[in-house]
Amino acid sequence: MASKTAKKQVYLFPQGNKDMKDLLGGKGANLAEMSNLGLPVPPGFTITTEACMQFLKQKRMPAGVMDGVRAAMKQVEKETGKGFGDPKNPLLVSVRSGAKMSMPGMMDTILNLGLNDQTLQGMIKLTRNERFAYDAYRRFIMMFSSVALHLERSNFDKMMDAMKKKRGVKQDTELTAADLKALVAQFKAFFKAKMKRDFPTDPMEQLETAITAVFGSWNIKRAVDYRNQYHIPHDLGTAVNVQTMVFGNMGNDSGTGVAFTRDVATGEKMTYGEFLMNAQGEDVVAGVRTPIKIAKMKTQSPRIYKEFVTLATRIEKHYRDAMDIEFTIERGTLYILQCRVGKRTARAAVRIAVEMVGEKLISKAEAVMRVEPDQINQLLLPDFDPKEKERAEKEGRLLAKGLNASPGAASGAAVFTADKAAELGLGGEGRAVVLVRPETTPDDVHGMFASKGILTARGGATSHAAVVARGLGLPCVAGCEAIRVDEEKGRLSADGKVLKEGEAISIDGATGEVFAGLIPTIEPNLTKEKELTTLLGWADKIRRLEVWANADYPRDAIRARSFGAQGIGLCRTEHMFMETERLPIVQRMILAKTSEERTKALDELLPFQRSDFIGVLKAMDGLPVVIRLIDPPLHEFLPNHDELLVEVTELECRSPKSPKLKKARAMLAEVEGMREMNPMLGLRGCRLSIVMPEIVEMQTRAIIEAACECEKKKVDVHVKIMIPLVGHINELRLIRQRLEPVAKRVMKEKGVKVDYKFGTMIEIPRAALTADEVATEAEFFSFGTNDLTQTCFGFSRDDAEGKFLLKYVEDKILPDNPFQTLDQKGVGKLMETAVKLGRKTRPKLELGICGEHGGDPRSVEFCHRLGLDYVSCSPFRVPIARLAAAQAVVQDKVAKSDSR
Numbered sequence: 002m003a004s005k006t007a008k009k010q011v012y013l014f015p016q017g018n019k020d021m022k023d024l025l026g027g028k029g030a031n032l033a034e035m036s037n038l039g040l041p042v043p044p045g046f047t048i049t050t051e052a053c054m055q056f057l058k059q060k061r062m063p064a065g066v067m068d069g070v071r072a073a074m075k076q077v078e079k080e081t082g083k084g085f086g087d088p089k090n091p092l093l094v095s096v097r098s099g100a101k102m103s104m105p106g107m108m109d110t111i112l113n114l115g116l117n118d119q120t121l122q123g124m125i126k127l128t129r130n131e132r133f134a135y136d137a138y139r140r141f142i143m144m145f146s147s148v149a150l151h152l153e154r155s156n157f158d159k160m161m162d163a164m165k166k167k168r169g170v171k172q173d174t175e176l177t178a179a180d181l182k183a184l185v186a187q188f189k190a191f192f193k194a195k196m197k198r199d200f201p202t203d204p205m206e207q208l209e210t211a212i213t214a215v216f217g218s219w220n221i222k223r224a225v226d227y228r229n230q231y232h233i234p235h236d237l238g239t240a241v242n243v244q245t246m247v248f249g250n251m252g253n254d255s256g257t258g259v260a261f262t263r264d265v266a267t268g269e270k271m272t273y274g275e276f277l278m279n280a281q282g283e284d285v286v287a288g289v290r291t292p293i294k295i296a297k298m299k300t301q302s303p304r305i306y307k308e309f310v311t312l313a314t315r316i317e318k319h320y321r322d323a324m325d326i327e328f329t330i331e332r333g334t335l336y337i338l339q340c341r342v343g344k345r346t347a348r349a350a351v352r353i354a355v356e357m358v359g360e361k362l363i364s365k366a367e368a369v370m371r372v373e374p375d376q377i378n379q380l381l382l383p384d385f386d387p388k389e390k391e392r393a394e395k396e397g398r399l400l401a402k403g404l405n406a407s408p409g410a411a412s413g414a415a416v417f418t419a420d421k422a423a424e425l426g427l428g429g430e431g432r433a434v435v436l437v438r439p440e441t442t443p444d445d446v447h448g449m450f451a452s453k454g455i456l457t458a459r460g461g462a463t464s465h466a467a468v469v470a471r472g473l474g475l476p477c478v479a480g481c482e483a484i485r486v487d488e489e490k491g492r493l494s495a496d497g498k499v500l501k502e503g504e505a506i507s508i509d510g511a512t513g514e515v516f517a518g519l520i521p522t523i524e525p526n527l528t529k530e531k532e533l534t535t536l537l538g539w540a541d542k543i544r545r546l547e548v549w550a551n552a553d554y555p556r557d558a559i560r561a562r563s564f565g566a567q568g569i570g571l572c573r574t575e576h577m578f579m580e581t582e583r584l585p586i587v588q589r590m591i592l593a594k595t596s597e598e599r600t601k602a603l604d605e606l607l608p609f610q611r612s613d614f615i616g617v618l619k620a621m622d623g624l625p626v627v628i629r630l631i632d633p634p635l636h637e638f639l640p641n642h643d644e645l646l647v648e649v650t651e652l653e654c655r656s657p658k659s660p661k662l663k664k665a666r667a668m669l670a671e672v673e674g675m676r677e678m679n680p681m682l683g684l685r686g687c688r689l690s691i692v693m694p695e696i697v698e699m700q701t702r703a704i705i706e707a708a709c710e711c712e713k714k715k716v717d718v719h720v721k722i723m724i725p726l727v728g729h730i731n732e733l734r735l736i737r738q739r740l741e742p743v744a745k746r747v748m749k750e751k752g753v754k755v756d757y758k759f760g761t762m763i764e765i766p767r768a769a770l771t772a773d774e775v776a777t778e779a780e781f782f783s784f785g786t787n788d789l790t791q792t793c794f795g796f797s798r799d800d801a802e803g804k805f806l807l808k809y810v811e812d813k814i815l816p817d818n819p820f821q822t823l824d825q826k827g828v829g830k831l832m833e834t835a836v837k838l839g840r841k842t843r844p845k846l847e848l849g850i851c852g853e854h855g856g857d858p859r860s861v862e863f864c865h866r867l868g869l870d871y872v873s874c875s876p877f878r879v880p881i882a883r884l885a886a887a888q889a890v891v892q893d894k895v896a897k898s899d900s901r
């Protein structure tokens with residue numbers, strides 16, 4: 002048990018500093034820092050977060066706190082020359098909550114505490130302003146009653162409104178001293194009726210009540226909900242700041258405001274903000290009167306403006322960051338009441354970081370740390386023009402809201418089939434189209450390519466539409482249940498409205514919103530993002546990890562390269578099988594009864610695959626390309642079982658003798674024969690290649706032929722053939738033994754030597770645990786962390802995310818969705834083991850990750866610490882990963898110097 006005297010519970014401002022946020026809260030720590038800088042901060046003190054937590058545990062004011070408060074108050078009285086409760090020269094204070102991070106739900110500020118009928122007289126005499134004094138008094142009674150004692154504020158507002166009506170005035174400021182005096186009496190009477198006691202007159206009692214209320218506000222529902230949502234611990238507590246009042250409502254040489262040292266939206270260096278003449282703090286927030294822009298102050302009160310800019314610059318220089326500053330002017334004297342690091346948009350964050358390096362305020366490494374990697378996504382995706390979006394909202398064009406499946410905004414003509422999209426969209430007539438489907442399947446991919454965005458009525462964040470859209474960097478709203486799609490008639494209905502084919506529709510994949518009509522978008526352009534390119538350039542110099550991209554098509558590869566990818570970490574070959582003209586050949590190949598039949602179909606597929614690979618290899622000239630051999634179970638290339646069953650049943654009734662029925666029956670039999678209870682754990686990956694080696698032999702031939710042809714054209718090729726789903730060394734050995742001769746044979750035929758390697762995915766726990774053996778046959782490892790997570794947890798991702806995983810995260814059974822952020826303890830342990838064992842066998846073993854985690858900043862940091870050579874992610878996340886990889890290095894250095 003802590004002894005009563007051991008812990009200091011109350012700190013005068015000069016006793017703290019900005020690094021004491023845990024104990025003094027953000028507001029208190031910065032008030033302390035500014036006091037020590039000699040800035041004009043009204044004197045005061047802070048009661049610690051520890052005292053708050055103690056209060057919440059004991060459910061009463063902890064011993065010693067009020068003694069500390071009284072002692073601190075003595076000091077403040079000394080410094081201000083005023084007395085708390087002294088009728089001749091009264092000290093009034095504000096009571097302000099302040100947790101470590103700013104948090105909505107915490108208690109509102111109480112101003113003018115210390116007023117009673119006696120001190121009021123003192124105020125009147127001192128200021129010779131009766132109106133001002135009564136205004137302060139009525140505010141205090143109202144705030145104290147509503148904020149600290151939870152009497153509905155609206156009761157007081159009603160009395161105010163009635164008074165204004167009676168006097169025939171609109172503004173609070175038009176009420177006279179006598180009006181306000183009458184209101185004070187009414188407020189007190191109301192208080193007495195409700196609380197069955199007089200309004201407290203003892204200032205110290207007022208203060209204790211207010212402190213108690215701030216402590217208690219830590220646990221009100223709104224605050225608890227907020228902390229849950231943002232993963233903020235519940236045991237931090239809030240500090241309480243008690244501070245001498247200064248008055249912005251003393252006339253037209255007084256006022257109050259908030260300013261930012263740089264423009265929050267653009268990051269431009271300028272004093273930016275708003276202020277209100279003749280007002281107290283709460284008026285700005287309440288929006289009773291419209292504040293004016295700080296820039297206006299320049300002409301209205303140039304002296305104060307200059308003083309403010311000087312102070313703001315000093316604060317910014319001291320904190321070396323863009324700051325958010327609250328200030329009040331009392332009769333021409335400026336006071337600073339709060340400062341904190343200002344919140345900003347992604348664009349502003351980047352610009353501020355880069356410009357502060359130019360101003361020699363921060364180092365390049367610091368600049369790299371100043372931007373959240375996930376934030377820069379915003380700069381790389383199209384976004385609605387904010388004014389146009391606002392207009393659409395005002396015009397009531399918001400149709401529905403679905404799942405925000407892939408960020409970015411898109412606007413264009415609605416089309417309801419993939420073929421129509423291909424006809425009208427990119428590669429066709431070149432119009433902007435948005436593909437609207439009940440849901441998408443691999444058959445729709447060509448239409449998705451041609452579209453600006455995808456909207457589906459069904460399916461979640463891992464539906465086909467969502468996954469493909471994210472890979473392509475296309476905006477996507479999925480699972481928008483409120484819309485009904487009628488593809489036959491070519492229209493959709495939602496919210497009582499109907500949109501026909503060709504009519505404009507707009508979707509925001511970051512928010513899930515769907516609008517009728519066109520909303521112009523602002524297109525991103527990395528090369529035009531000068532500041533971002535500069536910042537990423539610094540990141541590149543710092544980071545050790547390489548950043549590669551997952552790209553299946555040449556156009557993805559080109560884009561990935563333009564985003565700074567240093568290789569392709571995963572080129573999936575099966576998407577190529579799905580395309581309309583190829584699928585029938587693929588099906589023939591699968592259904593073949595003899596090896597010759599199969600080989601014949603494969604011979605037809607070979608030129609397709611070869612030309613795909615040539616495209617990708619050319620695009621990546623000089624850089625490594627990892628091509629994964631076929632991975633999914635074959636049934637994915639055949640018609641859906643249930644749909645076939647329906648077709649057969651229908652045909653049996655309608656035309657039992659038709660040849661169509663015969664064909665459908667045969668297909669059904671095939672599909673049934675291939676059915677698996679659990680395809681995820683069934684015949685796929687290397688297992689399939691062992692049972693049916695012809696496919697991977699063809700693929701290897703296509704890869705090496707493509708490589709030879711590229712080499713002939715002076716393209717610098719480094720190709721790596723990746724064998725998926727290996728669990729046992731013998732699987733890998735067997736396949737490699739079959740494929741190595743194919744590669745050699747092709748090179749001999751073509752008379753060209755190419756740089757190629759064979760390696761494997763590590764995505765089955767057994768492979769990770771026996772990585773020393775696996776490495777004898779694998780020249781590289783790539784962690785397939787999606788499957789590795791599935792097999793490590795024993796989750797099937799689609800079932801888990803649909804049924805229980807989100808609940809797991811909500812109820813904190815798991816800290817995060819392990820498919821989004823790598824589970825470092827479990828899956829990470831497998832990776833660590835594989836790294837260690839693999840490098841034991843083969844010290845130069847090349848190691849990478851190609852799961853979706855490769856683009857998740859926290860997972861990137863982990864990969865850095867594991868010592869991987871590269872991370873590979875979606876092209877659109879390449880810049881994010883570049884930044885995250887650099888941050889990992891900087892953090893590493895900080896951690897190392899801390900432990901020294």
Ligand code: ADP
Binds near residue numbers: 097109244246282329
């Ligand atoms: P929040 O945490 O919501 O920003 P604050 O504690 O900063 O609340 O208080 C809100 C406003 O109240 C301040 O911006 C300031 O205008 C006013 N205020 C607080 N304390 C004082 C004070 N001692 N003198 C004058 N105004 C104050």
Ligand code: MG
Binds near residue numbers: 327339
């Ligand atoms: Mg504030």
Ligand code: MG
Binds near residue numbers: 788
């Ligand atoms: Mg896999």
